[in-house]
Amino acid sequence: MNFEKKLNEYIEKVNFNIDSYLELRYPERIFEAMRYSILAGGKRLRPLLLLSACEAVGGNIEDCMPFACAMEMIHTYSLIHDDLPAMDNDDFRRGKPTCHKVYDEGIAILAGDGLLNYAFEVIFDAICKKGDINLAKAGKIIADYSGSKGMLVGQVVDIESEGKEIDKDTLLYIHDNKTGGLIKASLMAGALIGGASEKEVEKFKEIGYKIGMAFQIKDDILDVTSTTEVLGKPVLSDVKNNKITYVSLFGMEKAKEDFEKLSEEAVKLIGEFGEKAEFLQWYAKSLINRNK
Amino acid sequence: MNFEKKLNEYIEKVNFNIDSYLELRYPERIFEAMRYSILAGGKRLRPLLLLSACEAVGGNIEDCMPFACAMEMIHTYSLIHDDLPAMDNDDFRRGKPTCHKVYDEGIAILAGDGLLNYAFEVIFDAICKKGDINLAKAGKIIADYSGSKGMLVGQVVDIESEGKEIDKDTLLYIHDNKTGGLIKASLMAGALIGGASEKEVEKFKEIGYKIGMAFQIKDDILDVTSTTEVLGKPVLSDVKNNKITYVSLFGMEKAKEDFEKLSEEAVKLIGEFGEKAEFLQWYAKSLINRNK
Numbered sequence: 001m002n003f004e005k006k007l008n009e010y011i012e013k014v015n016f017n018i019d020s021y022l023e024l025r026y027p028e029r030i031f032e033a034m035r036y037s038i039l040a041g042g043k044r045l046r047p048l049l050l051l052s053a054c055e056a057v058g059g060n061i062e063d064c065m066p067f068a069c070a071m072e073m074i075h076t077y078s079l080i081h082d083d084l085p086a087m088d089n090d091d092f093r094r095g096k097p098t099c100h101k102v103y104d105e106g107i108a109i110l111a112g113d114g115l116l117n118y119a120f121e122v123i124f125d126a127i128c129k130k131g132d133i134n135l136a137k138a139g140k141i142i143a144d145y146s147g148s149k150g151m152l153v154g155q156v157v158d159i160e161s162e163g164k165e166i167d168k169d170t171l172l173y174i175h176d177n178k179t180g181g182l183i184k185a186s187l188m189a190g191a192l193i194g195g196a197s198e199k200e201v202e203k204f205k206e207i208g209y210k211i212g213m214a215f216q217i218k219d220d221i222l223d224v225t226s227t228t229e230v231l232g233k234p235v236l237s238d239v240k241n242n243k244i245t246y247v248s249l250f251g252m253e254k255a256k257e258d259f260e261k262l263s264e265e266a267v268k269l270i271g272e273f274g275e276k277a278e279f280l281q282w283y284a285k286s287l288i289n290r291n292k
Numbered sequence: 293m294n295f296e297k298k299l300n301e302y303i304e305k306v307n308f309n310i311d312s313y314l315e316l317r318y319p320e321r322i323f324e325a326m327r328y329s330i331l332a333g334g335k336r337l338r339p340l341l342l343l344s345a346c347e348a349v350g351g352n353i354e355d356c357m358p359f360a361c362a363m364e365m366i367h368t369y370s371l372i373h374d375d376l377p378a379m380d381n382d383d384f385r386r387g388k389p390t391c392h393k394v395y396d397e398g399i400a401i402l403a404g405d406g407l408l409n410y411a412f413e414v415i416f417d418a419i420c421k422k423g424d425i426n427l428a429k430a431g432k433i434i435a436d437y438s439g440s441k442g443m444l445v446g447q448v449v450d451i452e453s454e455g456k457e458i459d460k461d462t463l464l465y466i467h468d469n470k471t472g473g474l475i476k477a478s479l480m481a482g483a484l485i486g487g488a489s490e491k492e493v494e495k496f497k498e499i500g501y502k503i504g505m506a507f508q509i510k511d512d513i514l515d516v517t518s519t520t521e522v523l524g525k526p527v528l529s530d531v532k533n534n535k536i537t538y539v540s541l542f543g544m545e546k547a548k549e550d551f552e553k554l555s556e557e558a559v560k561l562i563g564e565f566g567e568k569a570e571f572l573q574w575y576a577k578s579l580i581n582r583n584k
Binding site (some may be wrong): 009026029030060075081084085086087104105106107109110112113114116117118120121122123124125127128132133136137139143144146147148152153155156157159160218267 | 318319321322373374377378386395396397398399400401402404405406409412413415416417419420423424425426429431432435436438439440441444445446448449451452516522
């Protein structure tokens with residue numbers, strides 16, 4: 001099977017659905033701002049993981065589409081708010097001016113709020129249309145790992161740690177929650193909707209932990225070893241910002257070692273789901289081999 | 293029945309539950325900030341409407357408690373974000389420094405995000421525990437009216453209208469959505485959980501529209517007729533800010549007239565639910581007769 005082609009088809013489907021969910025309507029300015037940020041590109045990593053986890057357990061990806069799009073809305077809301085002057089104060093993302101630079105801070109805050117809220121509007125709509133309580137369990141996972149059991153608390157500890165000496169446990173907590181939260185949620189929710197058992201969902205949590213952690217270690221490695229041209233953003237930014245990373249805390253050798261180990265384990269765990277999981281496995285490998 | 297006593301009992305129950313949901317835990321700073329804002333007082337208007345609407349159709353209020361607390365979390369998130377420098381830039385609320393003054397802007401943004409997200413964590417938890425798809429319908433109503441069909445879009449049009457001449461339709465849109473959104477959602481969700489039919493839920497939407505609009509007209513009236521001492525906040529603030537209000541657009545006489553009419557209609561509609569709705573009716577009247 002041509003996985004690359006399939007990947008692009010899935011991305012197109014996700015983009016098409018996001019576009020229709022967020023159709024421009026009154027009051028236009030807020031929908032424009034939400035659309036500006038969510039349609040600015042991006043790998044659609046979380047939707048892709050959700051769809052392919054569903055497929056890996058034999059589910060129908062059409063059932064997942066609202067949830068996949070909701071994950072991207074939640075991811076985008078977090079980027080908009082992270083970029084705000086009161087947080088990371090970033091003027092550019094993916095080479096384009098950030099939401100609060102194009103609109104204003106007030107609208108950017110509301111666009112973030114709007115995307116988070118809209119994710120749950122879309123999820124509840126799907127649950128009610130299907131009348132399937134299993135979908136509510138997927139909703140619960142997404143809510144938990146976006147919030148008090150994942151991304152939000154990871155982000156809090158991250159900004160609280162700025163300029164401080166942090167220990168290994170704290171760094172692992174940040175990576176596992178801030179980056180790993182939505183990755184775990186995507187895989188678990190996708191598997192659940194696809195009909196996975198509780199035990200299988202737990203396995204996807206483990207896969208998510210490993211992919212999330214490997215993803216973040218790679219980020220930390222690339223910040224040191226890559227070039228601005230390849231990465232499309234300034235390198236050595238962590239060093240300049242005195243930011244503790246996996247590399248600065250454990251050293252480059254161990255970082256590379258752990259990255260390899262986590263990646264291999266994740267790929268192996270996915271393999272346990274057999275042929276149906278081949279696309280997910282290929283996709284996980286492509287994330288591991290990325291150079292930007 | 294002593295309604296005043298019952299009201300205080302309900303408020304205590306709501307406060308007790310909010311307190312336990314948001315128990316202080318790691319990372320403490322964000323839970324502290326969320327607790328600071330949500331436990332800073334407040335009438336608990338939305339939870340009270342939700343509980344008493346459930347009761348008005350013969351439901352058990354214990355089933356509603358997670359939803360009632362979620363409404364207060366959503367309301368509080370909107371206040372925290374509204375108070376931010378990029379929005380209304382308010383240093384005080386209910387006589388206490390606002391969230392971003394006590395903590396910082398970054399934490400205030402995250403505390404708002406956290407409360408919105410946590411509301412849905414609590415709601416999904418309740419749905420999954422009960423395994424009742426009817427509760428998902430209540431979740432959908434809450435998500436819709438907090439977001440793209442209510443509060444969020446109302447707030448967008450409100451800040452977009454600042455310093456502009458707006459027409460009647462725009463003012464009614466702002467009031468119906470920004471203030472009315474959560475009021476309608478509370479009544480509709482409470483009724484739904486209590487076992488109301490679709491037709492009855494629609495009636496609660498109408499009641500919510502009337503209460504929300506009357507509530508907001510009263511706000512606009514009090515800004516002109518009250519004193520800073522009674523109101524606990526500066527009067528004539530709308531006039532000073534050149535803000536178009538119901539009073540400035542329709543005149544004081546018509547504002548009072550419409551307020552009376554909407555209030556009477558709301559109370560009458562509640563009456564159709566008979567004896568079980570007596571507390572809701574009393575509560576609606578107390579909102580109407582408020583002088584602050």
